[in-house]
Amino acid sequence: MHGRPRKSATPVDENASALKAAELRSLQSQFLLNHHNNIYTKEALELNAKLIEANPEFMTAWNYRKLAFEQSQSEADSDRIQAIIDEELRVVEIALRKNFKSYGAWHHRKWVISKGNSSTERELKLLNLFQKLDTRNFHAWNYRRFITGLKNISDEKELQYTTDMINDNFSNYSAWHNRSVLLSHLLEKKVEGYFPKEMFLKEEYEFVRNAVFTDPDDQSGWFYHLWLLDQTVKVDTPVLVSSWPTHGSEITKTTFPIILCFNEPVEGVSLHAVSLQIENDLFKNVTWSPLSTNKFNHGQTWLTHLTIPQAELNSSKIFQVKISSESRQGIISLSGVPCRPWSFTFTVLVSASHDLQNVEEHSLRRISVTDESFVKVDVNSNVADFLKSYLEVTSDYEQPAPSKWKSEMIASEIEQYRELLTWAECKIGKLTLARLLMAYDAMMSSDISIAPMTHVDEVLQLYSELMKLDPTHYRYYKDEYSLVFLKQVTSCKESLMKYCWQYKESNSSDITGSMCLRLNSLSLSQIGSFERLLWVQSLDLSHNQLHSIEGLEALQLLSCLNLSHNNLSSFTALDPLRFLKSLRVLDLSYNEIGAHTVDTRRYLCSSPLSHTLDYDKKFEEVANGDETVVNFWEAYSIFGGLNITQLDIMGNAAAVNERFMLFLVKLLPGLKWLDGEELH
Amino acid sequence: MAETEPYPPIDPTNFDLIVIGTGLPESIIAAAASTAGKSVLHLDPNPHYGSHYSSLSLLDLTSFLTSQTLNPQNSGTEDAPDHTTAVNVITRTIYSDIEICCYDDSVTEHSRKLNLDVAGPRVLFCADAAVDLLLKSSANQYVEFKNIDASYVCDGNGELVSVPDSKSAVFKDRTLKYSEKNQLNSFFKLVQGHLEAVRAGDSGGDDGRIVSNEDLDSPFGVFLEKIKLPPKIKSIILYAIAMVDYDQDAGESCKDVLSTREGIDRLALYHSSVGRFPNALGALIYPMYGQGELPQAFCRRAAVKGCLYVLRMPVISFLLNKDSGDYKGVKLISGQEITSNKLVVDPSFILTSSPSESVHDVSKVFDAGRVSGKLARCICITKGSIKPDTSSCLVIYPPRSLYPDQAMSIRVLQLGSSLGVCPSGMFVFYISAVCDNALEGKKALHGVIDSRFSVHTSGMAESSSADQIESTEVKPTLLWSASYMQDVIEGSMGPVVMTPAPDGNLNYNGLLHTTSKLFQKLYPDDEFFPETSNTETSEKLEDDSEVGIES
Numbered sequence A: 001m002h003g004r005p006r007k008s009a010t011p012v013d014e015n016a017s018a019l020k021a022a023e024l025r026s027l028q029s030q031f032l033l034n035h036h037n038n039i040y041t042k043e044a045l046e047l048n049a050k051l052i053e054a055n056p057e058f059m060t061a062w063n064y065r066k067l068a069f070e071q072s073q074s075e076a077d078s079d080r081i082q083a084i085i086d087e088e089l090r091v092v093e094i095a096l097r098k099n100f101k102s103y104g105a106w107h108h109r110k111w112v113i114s115k116g117n118s119s120t121e122r123e124l125k126l127l128n129l130f131q132k133l134d135t136r137n138f139h140a141w142n143y144r145r146f147i148t149g150l151k152n153i154s155d156e157k158e159l160q161y162t163t164d165m166i167n168d169n170f171s172n173y174s175a176w177h178n179r180s181v182l183l184s185h186l187l188e189k190k191v192e193g194y195f196p197k198e199m200f201l202k203e204e205y206e207f208v209r210n211a212v213f214t215d216p217d218d219q220s221g222w223f224y225h226l227w228l229l230d231q232t233v234k235v236d237t238p239v240l241v242s243s244w245p246t247h248g249s250e251i252t253k254t255t256f257p258i259i260l261c262f263n264e265p266v267e268g269v270s271l272h273a274v275s276l277q278i279e280n281d282l283f284k285n286v287t288w289s290p291l292s293t294n295k296f297n298h299g300q301t302w303l304t305h306l307t308i309p310q311a312e313l314n315s316s317k318i319f320q321v322k323i324s325s326e327s328r329q330g331i332i333s334l335s336g337v338p339c340r341p342w343s344f345t346f347t348v349l350v351s352a353s354h355d356l357q358n359v360e361e362h363s364l365r366r367i368s369v370t371d372e373s374f375v376k377v378d379v380n381s382n383v384a385d386f387l388k389s390y391l392e393v394t395s396d397y398e399q400p401a402p403s404k405w406k407s408e409m410i411a412s413e414i415e416q417y418r419e420l421l422t423w424a425e426c427k428i429g430k431l432t433l434a435r436l437l438m439a440y441d442a443m444m445s446s447d448i449s450i451a452p453m454t455h456v457d458e459v460l461q462l463y464s465e466l467m468k469l470d471p472t473h474y475r476y477y478k479d480e481y482s483l484v485f486l487k488q489v490t491s492c493k494e495s496l497m498k499y500c501w502q503y504k505e506s507n508s509s510d511i512t513g514s515m516c517l518r519l520n521s522l523s524l525s526q527i528g529s530f531e532r533l534l535w536v537q538s539l540d541l542s543h544n545q546l547h548s549i550e551g552l553e554a555l556q557l558l559s560c561l562n563l564s565h566n567n568l569s570s571f572t573a574l575d576p577l578r579f580l581k582s583l584r585v586l587d588l589s590y591n592e593i594g595a596h597t598v599d600t601r602r603y604l605c606s607s608p609l610s611h612t613l614d615y616d617k618k619f620e621e622v623a624n625g626d627e628t629v630v631n632f633w634e635a636y637s638i639f640g641g642l643n644i645t646q647l648d649i650m651g652n653a654a655a656v657n658e659r660f661m662l663f664l665v666k667l668l669p670g671l672k673w674l675d676g677e678e679l680h
Numbered sequence B: 001m002a003e004t005e006p007y008p009p010i011d012p013t014n015f016d017l018i019v020i021g022t023g024l025p026e027s028i029i030a031a032a033a034s035t036a037g038k039s040v041l042h043l044d045p046n047p048h049y050g051s052h053y054s055s056l057s058l059l060d061l062t063s064f065l066t067s068q069t070l071n072p073q074n075s076g077t078e079d080a081p082d083h084t085t086a087v088n089v090i091t092r093t094i095y096s097d098i099e100i101c102c103y104d105d106s107v108t109e110h111s112r113k114l115n116l117d118v119a120g121p122r123v124l125f126c127a128d129a130a131v132d133l134l135l136k137s138s139a140n141q142y143v144e145f146k147n148i149d150a151s152y153v154c155d156g157n158g159e160l161v162s163v164p165d166s167k168s169a170v171f172k173d174r175t176l177k178y179s180e181k182n183q184l185n186s187f188f189k190l191v192q193g194h195l196e197a198v199r200a201g202d203s204g205g206d207d208g209r210i211v212s213n214e215d216l217d218s219p220f221g222v223f224l225e226k227i228k229l230p231p232k233i234k235s236i237i238l239y240a241i242a243m244v245d246y247d248q249d250a251g252e253s254c255k256d257v258l259s260t261r262e263g264i265d266r267l268a269l270y271h272s273s274v275g276r277f278p279n280a281l282g283a284l285i286y287p288m289y290g291q292g293e294l295p296q297a298f299c300r301r302a303a304v305k306g307c308l309y310v311l312r313m314p315v316i317s318f319l320l321n322k323d324s325g326d327y328k329g330v331k332l333i334s335g336q337e338i339t340s341n342k343l344v345v346d347p348s349f350i351l352t353s354s355p356s357e358s359v360h361d362v363s364k365v366f367d368a369g370r371v372s373g374k375l376a377r378c379i380c381i382t383k384g385s386i387k388p389d390t391s392s393c394l395v396i397y398p399p400r401s402l403y404p405d406q407a408m409s410i411r412v413l414q415l416g417s418s419l420g421v422c423p424s425g426m427f428v429f430y431i432s433a434v435c436d437n438a439l440e441g442k443k444a445l446h447g448v449i450d451s452r453f454s455v456h457t458s459g460m461a462e463s464s465s466a467d468q469i470e471s472t473e474v475k476p477t478l479l480w481s482a483s484y485m486q487d488v489i490e491g492s493m494g495p496v497v498m499t500p501a502p503d504g505n506l507n508y509n510g511l512l513h514t515t516s517k518l519f520q521k522l523y524p525d526d527e528f529f530p531e532t533s534n535t536e537t538s539e540k541l542e543d544d545s546e547v548g549i550e551s
Helices: A011-036 A042-054 A059-075 A078-098 A103-113 A121-133 A138-151 A155-168 A173-188 A198-214 A219-233 A357-364 A382-397 A404-423 A427-444 A456-469 A471-489 A493-497 A571-579 A618-623 A627-639 A658-667 B024-035 B058-067 B129-137 B167-172 B178-199 B213-217 B220-226 B231-241 B260-273 B293-304 B438-452 B464-470 B509-522 B535-544
Strands: A240-244 A255-267 A275-278 A289-291 A299-307 A317-325 A342-350 A374-376 A500-503 A515-518 A538-540 A560-562 A585-587 A646-648 B014-020 B040-043 B077-080 B084-091 B095-102 B145-147 B150-154 B160-162 B284-287 B308-310 B315-321 B327-332 B337-345 B349-351 B371-383 B393-397 B410-415 B426-435 B477-489 B496-498
Touching: A011 A042, A011 A059, A042 A059, A042 A078, A059 A078, A059 A103, A078 A103, A078 A121, A103 A138, A121 A138, A138 A173, A155 A173, A155 A198, A155 B167, A173 A198, A173 A219, A198 A219, A198 A404, A198 B167, A198 B178, A219 A404, A219 A427, A240 A382, A382 A493, A382 A500, A404 A427, A404 B178, A427 A456, A427 A471, A456 A471, A471 A493, A571 A627, A618 A627, A618 A658, A627 A658, B014 B024, B014 B327, B024 B040, B024 B129, B024 B293, B024 B337, B024 B509, B040 B293, B058 B095, B058 B477, B084 B327, B095 B438, B129 B293, B129 B509, B150 B231, B167 B178, B178 B231, B178 B260, B213 B260, B220 B231, B220 B260, B231 B260, B293 B308, B315 B337, B337 B509, B371 B438, B410 B438, B426 B438, B438 B477, B496 B509
Parallel strands: A515 A538, A538 A560, A560 A585, A585 A646, B014 B040, B014 B337, B040 B308, B150 B393, B337 B496
Antiparallel strands: A240 A255, A255 A299, A275 A317, A289 A299, A317 A342, A374 A500, A500 A515, B077 B084, B084 B315, B084 B349, B095 B477, B145 B284, B150 B160, B315 B327, B327 B337, B371 B426, B371 B477, B393 B410, B410 B426
């Protein structure tokens, strides 16, 4: 079934297939005639069976049989129905013998069986036959799950079946997969011996180790190992991993965003689930909305804007704000698990002489983000204190120390795979070790007695080796490398300080406002660890290899962003910018926007037909009847809702188009500077 | 000879070829010659087929082993009419030091239910030359096979561990360390890659996957060490997969050093055997009702092609041309003289020296074949299996695993009643080892017997069967045993062709190689079993893999 080279057709074969095609066409037209006229006689069904035997892929033919079945079912007695069912099963069996990967045939069989009345014993026998012929046939495995469900065969018994199949030949993705499905069921049902999960994980690690060590080049076992690793490190309940403002912090503005970052996408963040108290009074004028959601409308980051009520603004005053989710209902993960309760408090200092001068200044002068504009942050400055307390507080949000068995299990796996790599040059082994080490470090991060990220250098080394060893997957390793690197940068004050710079000419009273996080020239291809960067207002990501900025939308305070000299290839890749309402200064120069005909980031961006943007209507106004402007929809969808004052876009293929530049100017009425030139 | 029936006269009296003895090589030659259109007379002095390759009932086996003593014929030559000289032949026994012990008389009651191989242990590898020949000659239709369930190797502590002989066996194995699993399977892959490259005609050695010529010529043991396989793995590969006879670590004193080239071929044979037939799970198969079925299958094939069979018909002399000394024919015990162009005899024949006649140099037509070595063989009948729940299995004792000066590997084959060789509840064991002399050979045989079987002196062994099921530690009870030495005689290529005696190998490959060479010597212009014109049947057999194997 597998690994057999395809033989090219000989003239004899070609003749035969031409003859077959002619025969098939005639059968097909006769059948369609019957179908259109709703003829379900014995002869018509026989004709259909003949057609299906010749071409089991013809869905209409299967659907016709279903219609015929339903019609005769209403008329016939039970004996007759039994005969019809047997006939249907026979036809399916013939089709499967012809092509046992026919979707239509397997589906029809399921359909017939689910009508009841037939023995499932026979089905198991048939399955054993098919699974012997092709042990990996996922249709058969799928159908097996269906039948065992109907027959109430115990998951343990099926687990033994997968063990037997794997013993015969462990290079069987379907068997390993079924194993993971069955174990998940057993865990879910809390069957003795399979709950809690450490009961089976150890044995499973040992079982799959036999496969992986016997043939490290066979990927099937590694996939299962990855599932086991995920089962081991997975936190069962969603948790709040960070927020802005942070617990215990002090805010000096009257209007500011509140950001909640969870460890996985959740839903149900609402007034009902989250209480917001100002000075012990419940504040109800809050609307939580998720930033970039998945298709189930779950979001990992949630946002609201809080304005301290006007009535309170008369004099300088300190308000205490408490945000909490105490009930175990409301916020739930994709798999329906409720979020762990959490709460944090911060203070808002309202001064009577609050002015907006700084903001004004921003828009008047061109902001330059070059080395000359910055000075190094003094180690003893208040910036260092800020970062220290910020990171400490953020670490406190995270999960409690993991169970001992988890860290022991991962540690023992690390030891095993280190050994494997001493005698086998094996890319997936290196990748697994890198993942294990990261998992271990993440688990240990809540233990402050241990230095954070002890294995990070080794992990970065592994990814560097992988990029050389396996150039086909270079981009993946590069992305992982970048994420690990950023995890390290954000892990402690010392490492983060290296990338923090102070604006030379800044008179901002705000600590973070006068600071720029400069992650430039690090050859990063992706960015992450946003939950630890929520405070960033000015971010320099220039001279990297970024092709995506997914997740950047979490940085709601961002007002100045430098993305120049990267590999961003389309406007759709910039979709996260759409959510950054504070953004004023944006440098996109020297990217590849408009240079590629194929847009690989399209999935990120909304379509002009979906009318999902709240500023949708504006597009027609801006377009003003100009048909070519339709091509600028992506740019519109991103910038249309922003108030950018300074934009650099030169060095992109898209910027060569004059009409487009005019469109941009029209789209951004607040724009003062475009590509270094002042607009009038 | 109570009712001495008259020996039937044979008609016609002239053949292209006379074959004496119905052992496997003789039967194959008879079938090949018949297939090539020769007229063949196939004789055997015994009342059964198979000669030294036969499977016999317990009593027949005893008498076969012991009866093979000197033929009471008068030695010498005598003149016969028509310018011929008759040289009397005598048969020699190739067996010596026969010891038969019966520990439980009940076993003789089952004599007829036992099919005991004279030349055990021997099996077929699913992908070996014997299976190919059976398919090619269509002799496969007369014989059915069954799988040997398991294969074990004895480690230094006397434990029997499964031979991890394939990827899935390595995976399942619970005795190997993870590192050993990796090393063993990596080695399998190395060999596989090498063979693929060889098949693709890639002769370059730069690839790294391909074993260099220098390595191919080096001893296999040295090569395995070079690629850093640990001793345990090396021993498994050498003795339990490549089936080497002698201790490869013995250096200069090793009698038969296996080259890497040959070692890789043997590994390849083993691996292509695993899974060749969907209903045979392992690499090894065994003919139902015993090895004796194989020569019989070829005899039937020959008979279909017109070969004439006469059993119980000893030959008393060879007829030579008086003047030239060339072979002319044979004289049967019935007195009838049959002439033929060619003669093939089994290795038990020798000619009497003829002191009076110096004219006729007998050796000109007949070479008695070289005794190239000795084999210790043993047949044991037991109650109980060596491993619980295992009907048939092969057990290898690598050199030095049983006792310190064990210079050769000892092979043990256990067969159960499912193979039709013994009544249910009994097991037949064959043990063999190559050796220099009876002392060394018997030491090897007794080493296995003493460590694996228990002997009930009481004779009432019935009660033990229940215990054995419960405990894995209980040794099988020995009911009966026969141990003997066998001479290994190579075939000879004289004008009269002599076939080889059973060799010490586990499979038939060596014997078949010699046999096909003998056939080519006899009939240089004829093909050894030409591909049948009806290619469809032969292909179908290949595809469906129906060597009559039952699961």
